[in-house]
Amino acid sequence: MLSKLIFRYLIILSVVLVVPSSKGSAVEPTLVNNPEIRALYDDSDTQTLGPDEVDAIRFSRRPFLRHSWVGLPVIRVCHDSGVRRSRAEQAVRFWQRLGYPLEQVRWDTGSEICRSGGMYGEVTVMMARGGVDMGDNMGITKTYFHTETGEILKAQIFVLGGYANRDRLLEHEIGHALGWVHYNRRYHLMNSHYPDGGHSTTGLTWREYLAEVTRLWQ
Numbered sequence: 001m002l003s004k005l006i007f008r009y010l011i012i013l014s015v016v017l018v019v020p021s022s023k024g025s026a027v028e029p030t031l032v033n034n035p036e037i038r039a040l041y042d043d044s045d046t047q048t049l050g051p052d053e054v055d056a057i058r059f060s061r062r063p064f065l066r067h068s069w070v071g072l073p074v075i076r077v078c079h080d081s082g083v084r085r086s087r088a089e090q091a092v093r094f095w096q097r098l099g100y101p102l103e104q105v106r107w108d109t110g111s112e113i114c115r116s117g118g119m120y121g122e123v124t125v126m127m128a129r130g131g132v133d134m135g136d137n138m139g140i141t142k143t144y145f146h147t148e149t150g151e152i153l154k155a156q157i158f159v160l161g162g163y164a165n166r167d168r169l170l171e172h173e174i175g176h177a178l179g180w181v182h183y184n185r186r187y188h189l190m191n192s193h194y195p196d197g198g199h200s201t202t203g204l205t206w207r208e209y210l211a212e213v214t215r216l217w218q
């Protein structure tokens with residue numbers, strides 16, 4: 001309850017901070033042509049960071065957020081992603097158990113939102129499609145954020161069909177969609193190398209998320 005209140009306070013605070021400089025761009029209908037909004041794939045984390053931040057990733061003793069939501073997103077799972085509904089619900093429960101006041105999964109049997117790549121305020125789990133460079137990843141998350149404020153506006157999670165229901169894969173990608181970057185400690189959920197990862201959630205609780213949000217907004 002307390003954390004909800006704090007988060008609500010942060011939302012109000014951040015709205016106050018954002019409005020004067022954002023020129024309303026957070027509600028622009030087109031993401032692509034807006035220079036204030038960028039998209040980032042989880043695997044290019046380090047390519048766009050300055051040397052200080054790269055060091056932070058390498059030597060950080062705890063996971064950290066690069067960007068954050070102002071209000072937590074709805075998690076929409078498109079039926080054609082190949083992710084089973086029970087698997088999606090399990091992944092969201094995983095984050096709820098860490099204290100995140102996420103809503104239940106919004107199960108989508110094929111709406112326009114799934115076809116068009118998701119919408120503001122939502123994380124959309126979709127089938128990997130042409131134009132999405134999966135590299136040798138089983139899943140990848142693309143996050144759209146406001147360049148000035150770092151506010152995440154929407155995220156897309158793409159999963160490869162055969163791996164869609166893999167243990168902890170969706171939990172890991174939801175972690176990216178929430179703003180967490182890779183954290184390469186052995187057995188950690190956010191380890192970038194699947195075989196070295198695990199269910200450890202050190203540093204990922206809701207309380208720690210809020211602390212990170214505060215740091216980002218300072």
Ligand SMILES: [Zn+2]
Pocket residue numbers: 042043172176182191192
């Ligand atoms: Zn990852």
